[in-house]
Each structure stands twice: as structure tokens, then as C-alpha cells.
Amino acid sequence: MAISTEVRDQLTRKFEALLPHLNERQQRLMLASEARLLGHGGVRAVARAARVSETTVRRGVFELERGLSPLPDGRVRRSGGGRKRVTAHDPKLMSALLALVEPDERGDPESPLRWTTKSLRHLADELTRQGHTVSAPTVGALLRRNGFSLQGTRKTLEGTQHPDRDAQFHYINEQVKDHQATAEPVISVDTKKREQLGLLPNAGREWRPKSDPVQVVDHSFFTGPQVEQAIPYGIYDITRNTGWVNVGVDHDTSVFAVESIRRWWKARGRHDYPHAGRLLITADAGGSNSYRYRVWKSELAALAAETGLAITVCHFPPGTSKWNKIEHRLFSHITLNWRGRPLTSHEVVVNTIAATRTSGGLRVEATLDTGEYPTGVAISKDRFAALPLERHATHGSWNYTLHPAPADASSPVPPVGEANGPAQRRQAMLARLADPRLTGMSPAQMEQLAAALAPAQAARAQERHSQQRGGRARRATGNLRAKPLFNDSARLLLTLLYQRQVCSMKVLADLLEVTDVCIADLVKETRRVLEDQSHHAGTAQVRFAKAAALLDFLTTDQRPARAAIIDRLSHPALTGMTRDELHSLIQRLAVSQVAQGERLGYQRRGGPRQPGTRSGVFPQKISNSERVLLTILYQRKLCTMEVLTDALGDVCRSSVGNVIRETRPLLQQVGHVPTAAPVRYRTAADLLAAAPDDRDTPTS
Template structure:
């Protein structure tokens, strides 16, 4: 039985802070910590008159950053939350092994194995827009550029060239290789799902997904590859897995397809898709301009700008604006049709997208007016 005793900001109550770390700090003050060996020996040499003795050893294990526990696995933990601040104070109860538990323990690589299996499923052509051969070809074409960007990023983080450190090095393997980074970036840029959904599927943090998307997106842009927009979009990991397993499309996709009917938009589906593709670069530029205004200045170095999820995709923004400008329904009706967005969100979409349609020369006329079909 394990109890968490210290809520955030109360590490001063931790006895290890008082009885161990303070003496280690006193013991190595003024001594250059030039290698792992020096650090370990200095810690192990810590002694006090009260009888403190310290044993220290170098842990050469690999502990990659960005790993997280999936929501379903965390929810399944037998936690008994306390009446006072149950978020911080809880008891983790012992749980007898079941058939499911034994199967999970028997996995070859644990979370790493599940992560690799999920990456294989995410390579579905319906999500990436590419066949397996095309995806491999694109990955090979970008390999050198990705490696160069990685070395450049490491140099910037170090502030100079790499220096050979003494002592035994771990040489840890990153969570995702370059091919995996490309796959996840394609899935995200095609607006299949948010980075939070990807993080939940792969048992990593949202920050981890955001960083790799930002880094790989630049390489894709330099290569000139346009990933396009997927025909399906998923709000939860469960919806995406259901689609991969059974081909069941989310309800919102069916709603968008119904709203894209030529009788409502005044144009064919191909014309609507062409319009969406033409406006995509302008939408991205407009979003960046608004973000710049909210920041009050340029983006800081290392920021992950442009990788945060939108509740309404670019293609949906164009469709909603066309329907509203044709006076087919009100903002409230459009918000109710989508189900998970507010009226103010739809109003903001129309306000931002209408000028783009005007500049493109495709501002639709209300139903019943002459020249009701949008034209260039």
C-alpha cells in the first residue's frame, strides 16, 4: 500500500530533503563535478556525526522524457481518494492479478511495444493520405534533412559544439525515430485529430507531440509536400480506434458531408474542395497573424507555435461561412448542427473567413439572388 503524503509546494515536509540532500550539498560544495564517477563517489562519501551513511551507484538505465500513462490505464488503477484534497491524497490499493493483468505483464516491451503497435495502425492510408510505399519514399527523401535539423537543434540547445563527456554515457534512444515523427506530423497536419488524442494513443505527453510536429513540419515545408486535409476527423482516441477497427466514421463527419450538399453550398463538392485548398495557405497566415497580435510580438525561440488543435478545421470553416453567407440558417443552427461548438465560435469563424473569400473572388450570394453560385 502506497500513500502520497506531499501535495505540490510542500516538499519542505519531505524528510529526505532534510536528512539526506542537505548533507550531500554540504559535502560537495566547492568541488567541480567533472564526471559521473566524481558525482557518485562524492555522494557515497557523505557522513554525519549522527550516523548518516550513504550508498550511491550510477543508474545507466534509459528514462526518456515525454512518457505518460494513458487515460484508460490510469483510470483502471485501484485508487482510494481521501476526503481531504483527494487529488493529492490517495491510497493505491493492492490488486490481485487477473487474466488481463498477466497478459499485460507478458508484453515484450511494455509501453514501448504498445506504442510501436499504435504507430503501425496510424500509418493507415485513410489517415496519412499516402500508401505504405509512398510514405516510405517520403521518409527516405526527408531523412537527411531531419538528421541535419536534429543536429542543429542540439547545437542550439548546447550553445556550441558537442564535447565528449567523461564517465559512462547512457546513449538513450529517443521515443520516436525520424520516420515516426514524419508519420505523426502527417496525421496531425491532415487534421485527423488533435495532438492530445495522439498523446493519449501513444502514452506520451501533449508537449512531446507538439515538439516533434513543430520540428518535422519545417522539414515538410522545405520539401514542398502538401499533406492535404483528411476526410475524417476524430475528437477522441476511442473514435479513432473504432474507425480503424470497424470503419465507423464519427457522427460529425456525416454531418459535414450532409452540409456539403451542392443544394446547400451552391457548388459541387469538387469545387468546394478546390476552394478549401486555395484558402488553406491564407487561413494559416491569418491564424499566425492573430497569434502574433495576441502574443504582442514575435514568437520566442523554441516555441511550438502553430501546433495547437482547432475545434473547427479549415475545411469546416470554409463550409460554415459559405452556408451562413447564403442565408440558409443562423449561427445558432450551425452551432447546434456541429454539436460541440458554441455560437460565438461559429461567429468568429465567419468573421475570419469572409475576408478570405472576398479576396479570392468567391463570396457566395444569398439563396434566391441572381448569380447565386460563387464565382471567381
Template sequence: MGDAEGTRQVLAAKFQAVFPHLDERQRRLVMGAEARSLGHGGIRLVARAAGVRDATVSLGVDEMDAGAEPLGRVRRPGGGRKRAADLDPGLLPALLALVEPDERGDPMSPLRWTTKSTRNLAGELTRQGHRVGADTVGDLLRAEGFSLQGNAKALEGQRHPDRDAQFRYINEQVKAHQDAADPVISVDTKKKELVGQFANAGREWRPGGQPVLVNSHDFPQDSSGKAVPYGIYDIAGNSGWVSVGTDHDTAAFAVESVRRWWNAAGRDEYPQARRLLVTADAGGSNGYRTRAWKAELAALAAETGLEITVCHFPPGTSKWNKIEHRLFSHITMNWRGRPLTSHEVIVQAIAATTTRTGLRVRAELDDSTYETGVTVSGRQMDALPLTRHDWHGDWNYTLRAEPYDQDAGAPDPFDQPSPDLAWLCHPALTGLPAAEWGALTATLMTLHDQQREASLDKRRGHRPRIKAGQGTGRRPVLTLADRLLATILHYRLALPQVAIAALFGVRPETVNKRIRDIRQLLDQAGHTIQPGPHRLASLDDLHQLAISIGITTQPEIKTAC
């Protein structure tokens, strides 16, 4: 009752102020509009507030419902201020020229390189002789169908012609594996994070005026390390596994994450599984061109007995990978506005991620060290139990669960020559007895390590960050023994560097550089190569010389150095 009385008093005050300026019909229409807005009981309440009969208010409601011709404008046609666009016919074309996507006009205009706000546009128009304000510019743009637009991430680079067909192929593979109750996982590396008191995008509820204080700059040297989250998303089970690495994002780390998921969760979820389907991006540690990724998966297949099939998304389409919007996006929302101060905080934040659809996530810290720069030779690739699919075998392939020779592509010992060229170590060619050859290579090995470290220190400007005894894993183009043999062939037997390059299967420039390096080492060791009795001009001369002194040059026969 109190509310009705308060409304009546408000209406009475409004009618007292407005009614003197209205005629009878206008008063009825105003009262009818108020009664309609109040709903049931509105006619009586308005009548009491205006001091008129209920029938008068009802008549006003009926007139509004009847759809009678509006009262129209009171001012005579043509009155009021003219629109800016009417007073200045060149205003609108000048404005549209400034906001065209192609940015037509003077390329030296400052506006071309600044934000096109209404204030800046108004200033540029005024400079051109069209006096106009920022509000008017906004009205003109809205009338022409313009609005404030942000960037839309829709461009995917060069569109591969088989993009859609690959999507269909992945869908067929997923259905086939799921129908057979075999696991299907989506894998990828989430954005690397600095560990420490650094700002994290987003906001969370806190007492007013008490934000979490973080560093003003995100300098890596101020961090406690980095976190490399590698995720595995089980598509059918709507569950995730994230290994939080502390070292490098390598193929070995990626496959180790899959291994940990299988041993901790996948084996129990799919006890009858004989196959595993992995969907991955085209690049990164699990890219389709990464040989180490395939080699590590082959080892995992042999270890678990699973036939592992990998289907890669075409280049530029990583956002369609399920893990991106089924797992990683929820992790990002879960830790928004929270500094990732330690690896433990990161692991706990990931493990606490849930959704209304039932997403479950497990996280684990992986503090292992993963070597970078590991290469897989062609011989090692040939030994893998790898079957490429008929459709885009570069994107789709299967690693069979069978043993294979994992040492097939192991690098040759650096102090030994390539096995198929070991016959070059014969004393009749080198002029060095076996014992002296071994002593010389040992000396050169030590000097080579010192030479290499000095060169790297000069190049990077600091001492190496790689721990002692931790190699790069890269297979050398020529072993140290190969380089020494090339130098002996050139200086002792006068064999041209072009012929030596053909013998070792490298470029002449490589032979020239390696011979120069060995000469420096020999000078440090105090050893001089004396010219021999034979002068060779071609590889045919070399083979004829070897045969004449009883050396077998067949690759399968190894001559000990």
C-alpha cells in the same frame, strides 16, 4: 626525585622574586596556594623552597580554607581608566542599533550590506563620532549577551497543517509492516556528482605539503560524466543499497534501483514478505505528483508479487527521511577530501562505507539510458491498480500486486487520427481517396520531422544531444493526422476554429497554431486544399452532413483512413 627537586628550584626562584613585595600574610597565602596545588607532600616541598617551617606553610593553607575576608583592592576606589561606555554614554546604544536583527537606522549605510565584524563595527562607530577600538566593541557585545552566530537550517517553508499528523501516520505504517516482518525502505536521490579530478569537500590525512591536486574550476565540460546515486535504506536491517546511475534521474531509474535492491538483497532478507513499504520525499523522481513513479511501481508490484505502499513526507520535511542521516551522511563523510575521478571510484567508496552501529552498504553501477519527458496519460493512470488511503490519498497510496492493462494509455500513432475521430477520414469529408490520404500523411510526416528539428536547432543553438531514434516520449496534443483533419475541416468545409477546438478537445489557440504549421507543410509538399461543396458553421452541421452521406460518428465505430 628529580622532578621534586626541579619543582623546588622553580618555586624558590618564584618566591625570591615575589616575596620582597608581599607582607607576612600575603606570603603565607601564596605558599598555601602553591602547596594545595601540589597535593600530597606539597607543604614540605614549598617550605624547603621558601626556607620556612612546615607549620608556616600549613598556617597559610588553613587561612585559605577558613574563608577569611579577601585582602581586597590596594588601589583607592575610583582609580584607573574609565570604561569607554562610561565616558561615552551614547556608545552602547549606537552599537546595539548597528547589530540589531532588524537593522534599524540608515538603509544607505555601507555597514548594512557588509560583514559586521568588530573591526567594521568599530569603524562605523568612529565615523559616527564614537572613538572606539575593535577589542572594546567585542567586550561590549559579549557583555550584552552577543556571540558569533552562524546560520541555522530550521525554516521549512510553508508549514503544512497536517505535517505532524502525516509523521504519525508514517510511523503507524512502519510499525505495522515491521510487526508483520515486511520490509520498510527509505528512498531518495543523493546529490549528483561530477566525475573527474574535481575538489571534494573535507580533509584526509596525507604527507605534509602533498595535497591531492584537482582542477581549479568545476566545469561540467571537463568531467567524464556525472554520477546519480539513488539510495535504498533498509530501516530494520540497517543496510543500504545505492545504484550509481550515469544518465538522468527519472522515475524509471528510481524504480529500477528498488527492483535491483529487491532482487539482489531484499528477496533474501525477507523471503516471506508479501508487502513493501516505501517512505519517500514529496518531490523529485519519486515525488507524490509524479505519475511515472506510480506507473513504474505498479509494474514492479505485478512483477514481484509485492503489495507496494508508499508514504511521502510532507513538502519541506525531506531532512526527516531516514536515508538522509542513516546512509547519505556517512557516504559523504567516507569520501570526504577525495576526488571522485571515476564511476568505479564512486562505487567502491560507497560500498566501503560502514559505521560503528553496523551499517552495511552495497553499491552497483547502472549505466542504462533513461528517457526523459515520459508522460502518463489519464487513461493510463485510471488503469493502474492504485488504491489511495483514506488519510491524504495524495501522500499515501498502495499499488496492488495484480496485472493491469499497461497499454491503456499508449499514445496514438502520430500518423493516425485519434480513434474516436477516425470517421473524419472519410473521403466524402476530406476529398481524398484512401490511397492519396496515406501518401499525403507519409509525405507530411517526413516534412514534419524536418520542420521540428530545424525549430529545435534554432531554439537551442546546437544540434540535438538526443541520439537518433530516441524520442522524447511526450504524448502529442494532436497527432499529425488530427492536425491535417483540422486543416481540411477549416479550409475545405469552412468549419470555424472554435468548433474544431471543441471537436478535438483542445484550446482554439492550439488549433490555430497547428493549422498554421500544417499549411506550411502542405505548401512544401505542393498540395492545395480545394474548397468543398458544403459550408459548415457548427458541429451540429458537421454531424448532420456525416449522417446524410452515411458516416457513423459513434466513437466505438472506427472508420479506416
């Protein structure tokens, strides 16, 4: 019979109320039971009232008629229902996928995707190309099912580990506990990455109004060396969980590092630890606080003498700087605090660092350091040996203590800091090196030469800076360029001393407490200026192999033993000419000897000097004036080459032979033909004894 409209309406209201609360199988069985109660036409009526397919209702009726048992809790369909997994249709799919994502483990180093990004889309495309039709979401599901996930790299490999690595970690831990047990300060120090200032991109994101990001430049490499920079040097107090950051603007040198620690002590350390007698510093093995730098230890000795603290330093082994507390206790939070924000000025850097706070109680202070910290500063070995430095029994190169006073009263007082110590000593030493006996010029002549070369030196400096920038300056330099260690007059003086072969670059570096590279750079630049002005420095009468010998000469006029021997050999009784005539001949040959040295050097190199080389005059075992003297003595047949070699004492026969072979043509060019001597000497002692001790001038 026909089903009335009233029944249909009641079914519709009933289904609307109950069906949303039932799962798929429960809905199907409920609809089937209503259809069976209605009898003929019930399936269609129920399907229309519930707005489902008649097939769904009819399938439910069949399930009720078969009398199947209820399904376990949580299941809607019987086991085995639904579509088969893609791996069931394609059993080789999983092995093909693993061969793509694990080429090394699967022994397939020539995997098609070995050198490309293994994204889900790339994997799906490659599998489809191999005949395994699959979508990117299915690839993702298969990877997750087999224990894969998206992962980045992890910094855990440290290269070759030092054999004392673990022992050093234990030793640092013991030192920290020992200092903390007696309420002594323990700090972790390091330099954060150098930051360029300006509208430059900075990693990270920050909340801003929608579609209104901060506008920054798309490239930052054009800024060049003249851009302002910030160098944050951090001091992290491990015990109090506080940070202090000194933001420098010049160079990250050892002097700057110790000055940062000094500022922390004056501003925070002495107030937080009023009764402190010791200070423990943990630092990495490189950078401005490297355990290899003598300047770092010398400046710490000055700080120890100033504060009265016994400063102990423990360095982490090379390659383990990430274990230094400051890296993840201070620097990481500073980086998070200025994420997505361009560092446009030093004020922004200082205030952003000072605003760093953490829920763990970290508080940070920051200050701007506008001081100048030039590079090239060094400490001589003798001055370093006088430091009150005590190496620990456990790896003394990494662990050492600098005491506030020398161990005994006879030891020298430790040096003060660079600002008022080596800088003043450097100026005093320059004044001593300007001695006319070394320069060959009076003070008035030196001033006149310096004034004449000043414009050329300034032009050379601008040319050098332009090459470093890659073009002209893009802004007014102002105070951006650091003040050099030596002014133009000092550069001229040092270049003259080196060209006159008074001593080596190493000796000059030890006297002035700078690096020999610093001396080499200024000699290279100033030498070109002297060549442009056609100025020839000549050769000094005395040469010094050690700094102590040069200082003794300046103080007591004590000449080296080699100079006394040359003076004896220059006697007119041996040379057959007066000393003035010999000196005049040496001066006439000076230019030819320089040209000959350049020509021989070119031949040995096989071409011009490579870019970046010093291109200076390197001190020779036998100076140019000595070359002329030895050639004259040999041409007069006073003795053999072996006798001349024995007389000099510190050269070999081949060197003397080369000197004579190279200098003989130069003497012939100027028309000098030495006369043969009436006596021939068989030994060096006889040769030197033939020259009287006085400086008379007998005739030839």
C-alpha cells in the same frame, strides 16, 4: 653598611629558585621582606638580585609597613585595581555597538552596517567614526560579555504549514511501527543531488601532502548539457540501517525511481526479508517520486505485480523533506565521504558511495545503472483508473497502497513497467495512427516523404542541440545524448496528424502515453522542416475530440456525428457542385487559408510569436474545409447563419459569422461565385433532410 658580594649571590640563587612559583603580590612582598632585613641599601641590592624595578620592591615595603590584611583566595590585587573598563570611560559605547549588531531589534532599520558584513573590524571602524574609539579585540570582548557569539543560519522555517502536517507525521510513524512489528521492510527513498563528472571543485577538505592540492577547474558552468552526470537514487532500510544507491546516467524520472527500488529488492530486499508480504516506502512530496505523478504509481503497480508485495507509500507533506530518514541517515554521510574529492568518473562515484561507513553500523552498497529513462512519459487517465490502487482513509493523496493483483477478477491486469509495457504499446499505436484515412497518404508516400525530410530533420536537431550548448560540441557526444521517445518518422507522422487537425495534442498524448508538452515540442520542430520543404498537409475529413472516438474509427470505421453532418451538407443538392469539384476547390484554397490564419494571428498578437511558444497549427472549432463549405451554403442563400449553427450543433453563431466573413474574400480571389439556390430552408432539420442519404452526383 655595604652589602657583600657573597650576600648578593645568595639572594640571586634564592630568588631564581622561589620567584617562579609565586604570584605578582607574593613576589613583591617577599622581595620587600628581604630588603627590610638588609637595612640601608637593601632595596637596591634586592632589586638587582631579582632583576626587577626598585619601585616594585619599595611598593612592597610600603605594603608591609601599612600592615594590610591578606587578600581573599584567588586574588592578586585589591578590588578596583587596574585600568577602568572602556565602557566606564565611554558609557554610550555599548548602546552604539548594540545598535549596529541589532538594527531590527533596536528599531534602527537604517543602520550603517545593515547591508554589510558585521565583522569585528567593520564594527570597530564604524564605532571609531561615530566618536567611540575602540579596537576590534575590545569589540569582540564586549559582544561576548553581552551574550553574543558567531552563528550561522538554521534551516527551521518551513513556510506555510499544511494543516495536516502533524497528523501525517503521526500517521507515518504508526505505519512504520506496524510494518516493523511484523518484520516487514520499511525503506526511505529519495534522489540525491545530480553530480557532474570531471575535475570539478567539490566542497570540503582532505589530508594531502603539504602544498599539493588536487587541481580542478576554476569554473564548472562551461561544461554544458553534454557533460556526463551521475544521478544517485538512494534506498535506506530504516530497520537494518543499510543503504542502497542506484547511480543513473540519463534522467531522474519516475521510471528510474521505481527501477532503483526494483534493483534494491532483487539484490538485498528479498534476501533480507524472505517472508515479506508488504513493503512500506516513505518519500517526500516532490521529485521523481512525487505523489502527483501517475507514472510513479503505475510503475509501482508493475513492481507490486512482479514481486507479489503490497506496496504502501507514505509521502511527507510538502516542504518537510528534511524529515525523511534518508536525508540525514544516508545522504549526509555520502557527502562527507567524498568531500574535497573531484568526481571524475562513474566508477569513482559508485566506489566512493559503496565505501561509506559509520560508527553507528551503516553499510552502503552502490551500483551503476546505464539504462535510458526518457522524459515525457505519461499514463492516460483511463489506464491509471484501472490500477489496483487503494487510497487510505487518512489523506488518500499522500497515503496509498498498490496491491499485487486487481481487487476483482473483472478488473484489467495492471500494466507492466515502461521498459516492456508502454514502450511497446506506443510503437503499436504509432502503427495504427499511420492509417491513410488519417494521414491522407499511402504507406509508400509516407516512407518517401520521411526519406526526403530525414536530412533536414537531422540538421534541425543539430541546430537545436547547438543552441542548448551555446556553441559547438566540445567533445564527441557518444552515448551522452539520451535516446528520444520518438524517431524522425514518428515525429513526422504526429506532426502531419496535428497539422491535418485530426485531433488535439492532448488526444495524441493520451493515445501514446506521453505528456502533451512532449508532443508540442516535436510538432514545433518538425513543422519548420515541413515548411522549409513547402509541404502542405491539407485537412482531414474527420476530426476527433476524444481518444476513444479515434480508436473506434480505426477499429470499426465509425465516423463522428460531426463528420456525418458535414457529409450531408456537402451533398451536391446543397452545394450546387459535385463532391470532386468541392474537394478540388478546398485544395485550391488551402494555402490561402493557412496564410490568412498566420496574418490574422499576427494582427491579434500585435507582433511575431514570442520565443519558446509552440508556433503550431491549433485545432479550430471549424476546420478549413468546413469553412469553405459553410461559406458556399450561406452565399447560395440556402439558409441563415442561425440554421447553419443549429445544424453543426457544437458552435455558436458568432463563430459561423466570423468564418463566413474571413472565407468570402478567398472565394472571390479564385473567381468562384456560388449560384443562388431555388429553395430556402428555415430550420436545420429541413436543411439536412434536403440532402439524400446516397452519394449520387446530380448536376448543378
